Amino acid sequence: MILVVGQNSVWQKTYQFEEIVRGAVNRVSHHFESAAGKGSNVCRALAVYRIPSELHAYVGGANGTKFADSCHADGLATRFTTIAGETRNCVTLLEADGTMTELVEAAPQISDEEREHAHRAVRERIRAASMLAIGGTAMTGESDDCYLDFVHWAREQHVPVILDSYRSHGKRALDAHPQILKINRDELAELSGLSVDTEDDRVAAYRLLADRYDLRWIVITHGKAGAEGYNGHAVVAVTPPTVTAVNPIGSGDSVTAGVIAALVATGRRFDECWPDENVLRAAVLEGVACGTANCMNRKPGHIEPADLEWVRTECTVSHRTLQ
Amino acid sequence: MILVVGQNSVWQKTYQFEEIVRGAVNRVSHHFESAAGKGSNVCRALAVYRIPSELHAYVGGANGTKFADSCHADGLATRFTTIAGETRNCVTLLEADGTMTELVEAAPQISDEEREHAHRAVRERIRAASMLAIGGTAMTGESDDCYLDFVHWAREQHVPVILDSYRSHGKRALDAHPQILKINRDELAELSGLSVDTEDDRVAAYRLLADRYDLRWIVITHGKAGAEGYNGHAVVAVTPPTVTAVNPIGSGDSVTAGVIAALVATGRRFDECWPDENVLRAAVLEGVACGTANCMNRKPGHIEPADLEWVRTECTVSHRTLQ
Structure with missing residues (x-):
């Protein structure tokens, strides 16, 4: 099982427009919604290879329910930490000429209890994993060392790590020596x-x-x-x-x-x-x-x-x- | 009581940005959500005058729940028709220079049963109203004559009508002679x-x-x-x-x-x-x-x-x- 940490779940809305006029009222011509966020994307893609994974993410509110329902409908195994805050929306605006503009909400705040619950889940499950993938930004309220700790725990269990995050929490995690760094x-x-x-x-x-x-x-x-x-x-x-x-x-x-x-x-x-x-x-x-x-x-x-x-x-x- | 028909409820998101760059990833600096849609706006504003109103709207899905909860938290009286589809989101993008760009999702589809339920509610409650206000676009799946019928029913009961809608359903309603037309x-x-x-x-x-x-x-x-x-x-x-x-x-x-x-x-x-x-x-x-x-x-x-x-x-x- 690949343990996938993608804390910052996203309920993704994609709006298609002929053309967006700044300062005007723009009517969406097509509209598509799905779960997104680095973690769930990785798990969904792994499923194509029939590789079992387990998604660790924070989910909350109406967007969190949609996110969780969608992951389960796609057959993904998950270990969610339910939070009082609401899972964010991200909105992608696609124009007919191919221009893609992304509007990204900030991550919701988590509490100490929520954070501890999520960390316990990673610590417990890392033993059962053949690999750990960590992707994206951490939540507001996460410990500075969260990704660093996860990489440490993986190394203790001889589980190789692929890290797709290089700022703040991600950069700090490099000190624990993940095996693979995947960035752009x-x-x-x-x-x-x-x-x-x-x-x-x-x-x-x-x-x-x-x-x-x-x-x-x-x-x-x-x-x-x-x-x-x-x-x-x-x-x-x-x-x-x-x-x-x-x-x-x-x-x-x-x-x-x-x-x-x-x-x-x-x-x-x-x-x-x-x-x-x-x-x-x-x-x-x-x-x-x-x-x-x-x-x-x-x-x-x-x-x-x-x-x-x-x-x-x-x-x-x-x-x-x-x- | 003012009977307010604002069928097309909206869960409104307002995103603030320093500046939006087309074709790039834009991070939302502030983010605000509220119920909107012409009907609930009218009712909320009437409440400032302590004028009782009753909002008639279709609501559905997670956005519909947020919309309904928010209306009730504001103390509005409502007669909602719950639909299988989801209440739409509208997104307003505010930039620091004052530019306001609106992204408007299409109205959700309603079923025959949902439509009949909503029309029955208007017909029943019009007797108790001192005025009827109709605002905005009708839902997908509404009858072409919905607003026309509502104006007819109001006139039968000698209830004056203010109409804030002039395209398709709204234009048709003019044939039933609302007393006040409010447009831009x-x-x-x-x-x-x-x-x-x-x-x-x-x-x-x-x-x-x-x-x-x-x-x-x-x-x-x-x-x-x-x-x-x-x-x-x-x-x-x-x-x-x-x-x-x-x-x-x-x-x-x-x-x-x-x-x-x-x-x-x-x-x-x-x-x-x-x-x-x-x-x-x-x-x-x-x-x-x-x-x-x-x-x-x-x-x-x-x-x-x-x-x-x-x-x-x-x-x-x-x-x-x-x-």
Whole structure:
């Protein structure tokens, strides 16, 4: 079971418009709602691979009920902490010309009791997990060390960690040495303080971060350009085919799910297989295939197996062993 | 009791931003939710005058529950028809420079049974009403003649009607001759097919519509410029003082409430007092005072009595008896 911590659940509304006129009354032409938030997106994408996961999230209020009902309708296993506050809405505005504008509400406040309940659940369940995935921002009222603690607990149980969060709580968690850091190209630049324009630039940034935080893998995404992976010895870059992006929300989370799926498929322990360039190559390829297949659908984390298969065969892979 | 038909209930979200960047991720800096929709705004504003009202609306789903709870917390009397669909959200985006962009979801679909239930409620309760106010668009699945029927039923019971709706269902309702049509200046132009730039232009438009539909009063609003009223013999124009508009949503509905409040205050029947220019003058003044006081608060239909009193004394009134 993959234990997925995606604390900050989201009830996602997607509004389609011909065109939005600032300062005017804009009538929504199509309207779609779904559960979202990094955690549930990862779990939904993992389900396509029939990989069991367990989502740990805070849920509250009417949006929280919708979120929970939707996760359960999708067959996801969950360990929710019910909060007095309300799960946030995020609203995505899609215009006919492809412009996507996101409106993101702040995370709700949690109480001490709620926080302790959620942490206990992670601590209890980490033993049963084969991997821990942590994604997104923490809640308002969370301890500064929450993600750091989770990574510690995972390491105590020899459970490898993939971290998709690099600010505040996420950055702090790096001190506990998660095995895989999955961020995007801009975040790599911010975290390393280096230029990331060329592959050589990025290799320097990877080396810096891998040394600083004792990371095994760094996987970075770059929108339509795909993703790149680094394991200390090799760099693998995967470019997807051009597709019509219906809704890119959740694509980064689907990359995480694809990476996990490729690791599960090896049947080997991460500690043993991470230096293997072929494993890295398979993981980045599957990540890009899954992330690209995600954006071909309206629902975040929803992937059609046929899309996944097609994208996988159409990706371009470049692989360079470092000297 | 004022029977207020505002079918299309709204759970209103107001997001504040420093500035919205199209095509980017925008984080909401402040966030406020409330019941809205023309009907509940009118009832909330009437409550400031201690005028009893009864709101007739369709409500459904989680947004409907929030809407109903909020109306009851505000002490409003209601006759809701619960529907299987969900009450819509409307989202208002406020930017620091004062730009207000509205995102309006479509009305939910209602079933035949839901529609019949709601119509029965209006028919039953119209006898107990001293006035009927109809506002806004009808639901998807409503009969084309719903508002027309409501006006007919009101006239059968000698209950005067104020109509704030002029498209499709609203336009059809004009054939049953509501006593007061309350629209905005652009809607007057559209409905009459005439220019409405000068007062003389507008008098021509008023005459045309009053003759065509046998209307007693026409009241038109024009944003910050205030409102104008016509009773066949006189035109009264009221300009409010300049105020800082915190949230203009619900100001048109508050104008309706002010007009009703002034009529209630006469203690006379509308059939007797409508030709009295002083009654028209008092009604338009109170409408503008109430609409202006509304926009000084974040919550639609929320009016501070002190604001109302201050605005009323600061309005400029011009009054012209027609030849």
